[in-house]
Amino acid sequence: MNQKYHPGKIEARWQSIWEKTKAYAVTADPAREKYYLLEMFPYPSGRIHIGHVRNYTIGDVVARYKRMCGYNVLHPMGWDAFGMPAENAAIANNTHPAKWTYDNIAAMRRELKQLGFSYDWDREITTCTPDYYRWEQWLFVKMYEKNMVYRKESYVNWCDRCQTVLANEQVEAGDCWRCGDPVRQKKLWQWFFRITEYAEDLLEYCHKLTGWPEKVTTMQKNWIGKSTGAEIDFPVAGTSEVIRVFTTRPDTIFGATFMCLAPEHPLVETLSAGTDQQQAVAEFVDRMSRESHADRVMDNQEKEGVFIGAWCENPVNGRRMPIYIANFALMEYGTGAVMSVPAHDQRDYEFAKKYGLDIIVVILPEGVDEADVAQTEAYAGDGVMVNSGDFSGMENTAGKSAVIEYFEKKGIGSRSITYRLRDWGISRQRYWGAPIPIIHCEKCGTVPVPENDLPVILPEDADLVGGGKSPLGRLDSFVNVDCPACGAPGRRETDTMDTFVESSWYFERYCSPDHHTAIFDPETVKYWMPVDQYIGGVEHAVMHLLYSRYFTRVLHTLGLVDFKEPFTRLLTQGMVCKETVHCKTHGYLYPEETQYRQDIPYCTKCGEAAEIGRVEKMSKSKKNVIDPNALVESYGADTVRLFCLFAAPPERDLEWSEQGVEGSFRFLHRIWRLYARWVERLEKQKPYTKDPAALPEHARELYIKTHQTIKKVTDDIEQRFHFNTAISAVMELSNQLNLVEPERNDAAVDGVMRFALDSIAVLLSPIVPHITEQLWEAMGNEPGTLCNRQWPAYREDCLASDKRLVVVQVNGKLRGRFEIDAGADDAAIKARALEDDNVVRFIEGADIKKIIVVKNKLVNIVL
RNA sequence: GCCUGGGUGGCGGAACAGGUAGACGCAAGGGACUUAAAAUCCCUUGAGGCAUGUCCUCGUACGAGUUCGAUUCUCGUCCCAGGCACCA
Structure with a gap:
């Protein structure tokens, strides 16, 4: 066996073996327990970036681990291949989006294969192929027939640069999420999915998604944004019209002193017509329509509005309320009309102050004088209702229901629920889509x-x-x-169609990618779905994941699947970050544009010292990017995989460190040399697997350590996906094994050594599959069998050694420690603690008040 | 402003039911091997103190509290990241 570890040849060799033998191809087998592991499929932008590598490495470890645990593991990969970059690139390079896309896919597939991921490549999906999108179209027609799709003319977010409509979720801080240009409003006929029909169900199930990070379900809950309250009709003075409002505070209705309508509200034109306010209203509406929706919603703009020349009547007390249009009233939320209660709503308060409108206190907090409420700001909390007719004196929390019941009896209002979530507009005025x-x-x-x-x-x-x-x-x-x-x-x-449609059901298509007579084969979907573990970036926490949950409900309603939630467990991995380097004259610098001397980066363009900036998410704009391909070339895929897992637990951000990569490489090299030293001696040796008690002490220690490592690695992978600590545990074991020298010819240790080395190969194989397969073979095992091996069990009788370390505290401070037999009782432990020299120094001459003994662990002497 | 997370050595991170803070790795320093360098191996490494020890004091953002004992639990404050935001 070569003394040096050369990853290049080894990795290419195993990859071609896995490909030839279709090592990771699976079929549905009802006799076996399935495990569906899915990573979010990539957009074929051209190159794999380090975020993909991290995401897919995490997934690959779990997939390989579950396979070794005996599950029938579905682990597919494909391409989210429709989308605007292809079109933009096609225009820029005078090529066709299809050619650009398929070329990129070929390049990225090659890169993924070089990383040794255990995908079933026979199931590869490309969403821009007619084979795929025909079923999306089929589903659209089914939804159309069931009235789950509709068309309406509506204002949409429009990006001038991308010449396309954007979903609300695709507008970030008023700008296009892709190009960053400001978004404006445009009226177009659009197709919509009725996702709001499922708002309640989507919300309710958030509580049942126990395998999801709370962060994500919270974000989804906020996005759905359920508000409970009432709808109430306000008659317009002198006409037969009524204005319907939605309010979460029916208990404050006696304090409503004016009304605010959204500029787009249908009654605005009618009611202002013929009044002397008509002109001012038209001007205000015009100004608002030219302001982008985003500007209106985003900035903490000053509240402003215009009186429309009409009044309505407060149905509970007949108060004459002027009607305004206001910039903060939104047509797409509630009914587009707000009953304004300035004493108890901050927006209304500011508006009332600005335009000199009445402020009436109707909720009184406990122990506060009425004259002190709403003096400088609105009071939005709870209290006793006042100035509220028959309801005065009631707690406002009870008052809410009482007021609603009163409305219902009189037929002017009712209990109502409103959601922030809106229907999903899917029309895109683009070419490269379904x-x-x-x-x-x-x-x-x-x-x-x-x-x-x-x-x-x-x-x-x-x-x-x-x-x-x-x-x-x-x-x-x-x-x-x-x-x-x-x-x-x-x-x-x-x-x-919006490309989020393709990614809302691809996980079902993976179950039967070659099924040509239906959207999927119901039997295989029944077997594989739902996805047991989904892994991807937290940036998809709202859109993609909510749409996928919605689509699964649509399929459920159409009777195509028998489950509602597509992803049982979700892991959102953190971002990959790196420090930025900034040159005064050349701006941000790529890593290859800098040279380090004594930890100071120098710009290779001008030779000047550059500044090290903040650690930020890797991005082209900050130029703090790393090319995974180059890394694989110099260190090998195993090193890159190892570092991605070792540097941080998956859910946290990972800070990239070239030296860290180097360290990972060195570790693999150490493992390699450890094997090289022993391979000749142990090639024919059977691993020792029996009772630890039968071993001499130095061998027993190694044996016990090995079993403890197996348990640690198993628990870390199984329970928390904390691969960093799993790797640490193997490092500890290998450090210990390194101290044993084959030259001693110590036959007593050989069997244990063989067992330990075998264990290291098995434990590391999901993480670094190439080198471990190579070492496994070198030890005389059947080539290529490691990845199909059973995950090892550990011996319970090895978990605890027969000696225990007990620490002694005096008043909670550590003063001594000693080893004792595991079976020792509290009295013996206490006695030993009191004998300890250093402990004696601290308790001499003092009164012992109490002694606390934690068995096998600790004694605390309280003075 | 609201909702999530998070704040531990020079750095990435451990401590997974309140019980030895700093595992493992990186970086740094010292040493061995070498004509030399690289690679490799060994040792040291939270801060401070002196009486140099199986020593003492301090130390997990800050301030209180609960407890025999708090990185861990409670309350308050500050800072960082992500998400949401005129939602009636």
């Missing part, structure tokens, strides 16, 4: 494409450049089609 399978007919309206005509193939000859309309809209051969219902000339829908 066509929406609808035909517009003048006579029949919107007609779904019949099942037999699916898929609606995305034509390859679209002209991507040239603005205004969607590229598909400029393609007559695509647009012109006969109406399937009446045969008259019709027009195809030219919008494509």
Whole structure:
């Protein structure tokens, strides 16, 4: 066996063996217990980045571990292949999005294979293929038939640069999440999924997702944003119109002194018509429409509004309330109208102060004088109702229900629930996406494409450049089609679907990727789904995960699956970060543009010393990126995998360190040399697996340590995915083994040594599969059998040694320690503690008040 | 502002039911091997003190508290990261 560890050849060799033997291909087998491990599939941007490597390494360890534990493990990989970067790149490089995408996929597949992940490549999915999106279109038609999809004209977030509509979730702080340009409002006909129909169910199940990080379910709950309250009708003075408001505080209705409408509210125009406010209102509405939705919602703008020249009447006390339009009233939340109670709502308070409107206190906190409430700010807390007619004197918490019941009796209001969540707009005016399978007919309206005509193939000859309309809209051969219902000339829908649609059901398709007669084979889905463990970035905590949960409910409603939640357990791994380096003249520097001398980076362009900046998430804009490919080339995949796991537990951010990588490489090298020293002596040696008691002491210690390591590694992987501590444990074991020298010819230790070395190979194999397979073979084992080996069990009789270390405290401070037989009773432990020289120094001449003994662990003497 | 996390040596991180704080690794310093360097191996390494020890004091963001005993539990404060935010 070579003394030196050369990862290059070894890794290529095992990868080709795994590929040839289809080592990780699986089939549904009802006789075996399944485990579905899924990592979020990547967008084929061109190269694998280090975040992918971390994500997929974590997943691969779990997949390999579960396989070794006997599960039938489904571990697939594929490509989230539709999306705008392909289009942008195609325009920039004068190529076709398909070519760009497929080239990228080929390159990234090669990179993934070089990392040795245990995927069943036979199940590879590419979402931009008709094979895949035809079933998405099929599902769209089913949803259309069940009225789960609809079309409406609505304001949408529009990005001028990307020429596309964005979902609310895709707008970050008022800007496009992709390009960062400001987003503005545009009115378009859009297709929507009725996700709000499932709002309550999605919310309710958040509490049942016990295998998810609380962080994520909390974010989803906030996103759904349920509010309980009432809807109440306010009659408009002098007309038969009523304004319906939603409020969470019906208990404050006696304090409502004015009304605020959203600028888009349908009554704004009618009510202001013919009044002297008409002009001012029109101007305000116009100004608001030009301001982007994001600006209106995001900035803590000053509250402003305009009186619309009409009044309504407070239904509980007949008070005449002026009606305003206000910039903070949102048409898409509640009813687009707010009953304003300035004494008890901060926004309303500021608005009232600004425009000199009445403030009436109706809730009195305990022990406070009415004159002191709402003097400088609104009081939003609980208290006793005052100035509230028959309700005065009631606790406001009870008052809420009482007021609602009163409304219901009088027929002017009712209990109501509102959600922040809105329906999912899926129309995109882009080329590189799945066509929406609808035909517009003048006579029949919107007609779904019949099942037999699916898929609606995305034509390859679209002209991507040239603005205004969607590229598909400029393609007559695509647009012109006969109406399937009446045969008259019709027009195809030219919008494509949001790419979040593809990623909302790909995990089901993985179960039967080659099924050509249905969206998936129900039997295999029944066997594999739901996903037992899903792993991905926390940046998908709201959109992707909520959409996937929604889609699974749709499939459930359509009778296609018998579960509602797609992902039983979720792990969100942290980001990969690295320090930034900044040169005064050249800005941010790539690692290869810096040279370190005595820990100070120098810019290779100008030779000047550069500044080390904050540690930040790796990104191209900060240039603090690492190319995984280059790392694999110089250190090998095993080292890269090992470092990704060792540097931090998965849920935390990982700080990249070149020296850390170096350290991981050295560790693998140490393991390699440890084997090299022993391989000749132990090749034919059987591992010792019997009772530890039969061994001489030095061998027994090694044997016990090995079993303890097996337990530690097993627990760390199984219970917490804390691979960093699992690796530490193996390092400790290997450090101990390194002290044993084969040259001593100590036959008593050989069997134990063989057992320990075998164990190291097995324990490390999910983490560093190539080197361990190589070492396994070198030890005379059948080549390639390590990855199919049973995960080792540990002997209970090895977990605790027969000696225990007991520490002695005096008044809680550590003063001594001693070893004692494990079986020793409290009295014996106490006696030993009191004999300890150093302990005696501290207790001499003092009164002992109390002695606390924790068996086998600790004595605390209290003076 | 609200909701999540988090704050431990020079650094990444351990301590997974309140019981030895700093495992493991990195970096640094010293030594061995070598003509030399690299690689490798060994030793030291939280801060301070002196009486140099199986020693003492301090120490897990800060301040209180509960406890025989707190990195761990409670309350308050500060800071960092992520998410949400005029939601009626």
